[in-house]
Amino acid sequence: MANEKKTDYRAELFYQPKHGYDRITAKERAALEEYAEAYKVFLNEARIEREAVKLSIAMAEEKGFTEYVPGMALKPGAKIYYNNRDKALILAVIGKAPLSDGCVIAGAHIDAPRLDLKQQPLMEAEELAFFRTHYYGGIKKYQWVATPLELHGVVALKTGELVDVTIGRDPADPQLVITDLLPHLGGDQGKKTLSEAITGEGLKLLIGSVPYAEPGKDRVKLAIMSILNDRYGITEEDFLSAELMAVPAMEVRDIGLDRSMIGGYGHDDRSCAFAELKAILELKTPPRTAVCILADKEETGSDGVTGMLSQAFDFFMEDLCASQNVPLRRCYEKSFCLSADVCNGYDPLYPEVSELANNAKLNYGVGICKYTGSRGKSGTSDASAEVVAYLRKVFAEKGVVWQMAELGKVDQGGGGTIAKYMANRGIDTIDAGVPVLSMHAPFEIVAKFDCYMTYKAVAALYAAK
Numbered sequence: 001m002a003n004e005k006k007t008d009y010r011a012e013l014f015y016q017p018k019h020g021y022d023r024i025t026a027k028e029r030a031a032l033e034e035y036a037e038a039y040k041v042f043l044n045e046a047r048i049e050r051e052a053v054k055l056s057i058a059m060a061e062e063k064g065f066t067e068y069v070p071g072m073a074l075k076p077g078a079k080i081y082y083n084n085r086d087k088a089l090i091l092a093v094i095g096k097a098p099l100s101d102g103c104v105i106a107g108a109h110i111d112a113p114r115l116d117l118k119q120q121p122l123m124e125a126e127e128l129a130f131f132r133t134h135y136y137g138g139i140k141k142y143q144w145v146a147t148p149l150e151l152h153g154v155v156a157l158k159t160g161e162l163v164d165v166t167i168g169r170d171p172a173d174p175q176l177v178i179t180d181l182l183p184h185l186g187g188d189q190g191k192k193t194l195s196e197a198i199t200g201e202g203l204k205l206l207i208g209s210v211p212y213a214e215p216g217k218d219r220v221k222l223a224i225m226s227i228l229n230d231r232y233g234i235t236e237e238d239f240l241s242a243e244l245m246a247v248p249a250m251e252v253r254d255i256g257l258d259r260s261m262i263g264g265y266g267h268d269d270r271s272c273a274f275a276e277l278k279a280i281l282e283l284k285t286p287p288r289t290a291v292c293i294l295a296d297k298e299e300t301g302s303d304g305v306t307g308m309l310s311q312a313f314d315f316f317m318e319d320l321c322a323s324q325n326v327p328l329r330r331c332y333e334k335s336f337c338l339s340a341d342v343c344n345g346y347d348p349l350y351p352e353v354s355e356l357a358n359n360a361k362l363n364y365g366v367g368i369c370k371y372t373g374s375r376g377k378s379g380t381s382d383a384s385a386e387v388v389a390y391l392r393k394v395f396a397e398k399g400v401v402w403q404m405a406e407l408g409k410v411d412q413g414g415g416g417t418i419a420k421y422m423a424n425r426g427i428d429t430i431d432a433g434v435p436v437l438s439m440h441a442p443f444e445i446v447a448k449f450d451c452y453m454t455y456k457a458v459a460a461l462y463a464a465k
């Protein structure tokens with residue numbers, strides 16, 4: 001009625017985010033549960049980047065993707081992948097529009113914080129054998145002691161042969177651990193700060209205690225080397241050309257009595273990697289070419305041949321563009337990239353580090369981070385208002401539940417992702433991903449709802465005109 005007087009304009013004028021579970025249908029809830037189960041399997045199996053690449057390739061080939069060969073015909077609908085040294089992967093589905101219209105790129109990373117073995121790892125001290133380690137990525141060192149670990153990776157032999165190593169994944173296998181001090185003798189340790197109480201050099205894996213039968217020096221070390229020689233045919237010198245890493249051994253499990261969350265190692269950033277992967281594997285012929293990046297080395301700054309600062313990505317994209325006689329820069333300037341990386345979920349146990357209105361919360365959907373960086377937004381690519389508006393439009397059309405995110409209070413700290421390296425290429429880029437609790441801990445927590453919405457977000461962008 002024209003003359004009806006309104007008394008409360010809040011619903012119209014205020015932005016009032018709603019809990020995710022109040023926004024979805026029973027049918028979608030079933031889809032969410034199914035998605036979460038598939039993700040749990042992926043997370044449990046892909047504990048290091050090499051395993052993530054291998055598993056992703058197997059899943060892609062099952063969906064008709066083939067390895068890119070330079071010069072191959074790339075018609076709309078062609079599904080290809082580029083394996084960068086078994087540690088990073090790019091997948092693409094050629095779209096209906098020419099590459100001069102740009103691509104839709106989603107970029108996640110598949111490396112995660114862990115303990116790498118040093119190149120001379122094996123040592124014995126007082127008849128106990130250890131592996132020396134060097135941590136990879138940002139860890140709180142105290143979280144990695146007194147927790148079961150597994151060893152994954154490869155040993156590259158002089159012959160060129162690659163030996164795959166996995167110790168601890170099979171339930172019949174032994175596991176490894178780093179010891180901590182008993183509280184009875186931990187008085188002095190307890191007075192140190194959390195970052196000083198356990199040192200980097202102190203992160204040594206306990207790997208054996210029984211001496212070799214013959215008398216002599218380093219008998220326990222010899223016995224361990226003998227076991228490794230039997231199992232893998234390697235000698236101590238072979239460690240020099242090995243990439244072996246200790247990762248948490250905990251199984252991926254549902255968390256909470258309502259089973260609404262998932263606990264596991266490496267949600268950062270495999271929750272987003274799986275979202276992208278599932279979205280691209282389901283594509284037929286998208287409007288614009290869809291690209292899925294599973295990058296390595298994000299946790300150490302994206303340098304190196306398999307990181308996002310590597311030109312390997314540009315070389316691959318240049319090849320795609322060359323097949324359509326399009327200059328790479330023409331493609332980049334019209335492209336859009338969703339840097340799919342996790343954000344911190346608001347944790348009521350630690351309210352002091354976050355500003356609630358702008359921090360992502362569990363179960364409110366995929367977290368969009370307009371800018372990352374620290375202090376005065378140092379080190380951010382800061383996506384434009386226009387880019388955020390584009391996401392609002394696409395997500396509203398496709399029923400993607402999303403929220404704004406920022407990494408803690410203004411002066412609290414900060415961090416970065418691959419976003420700026422994509423933006424520096426001349427590609428409009430914005431961060432989006434799953435809010436995580438206990439990020440970078442050996443056992444991280446995410447909400448199933450947010451994982452599913454991250455997948456829906458990537459799928460919506462791939463399908464957008």
Ligand code: MN
Binds near residue numbers: 109269298341
């Ligand atoms: Mn990340």
Ligand code: MN
Binds near residue numbers: 268299440
């Ligand atoms: Mn991280």
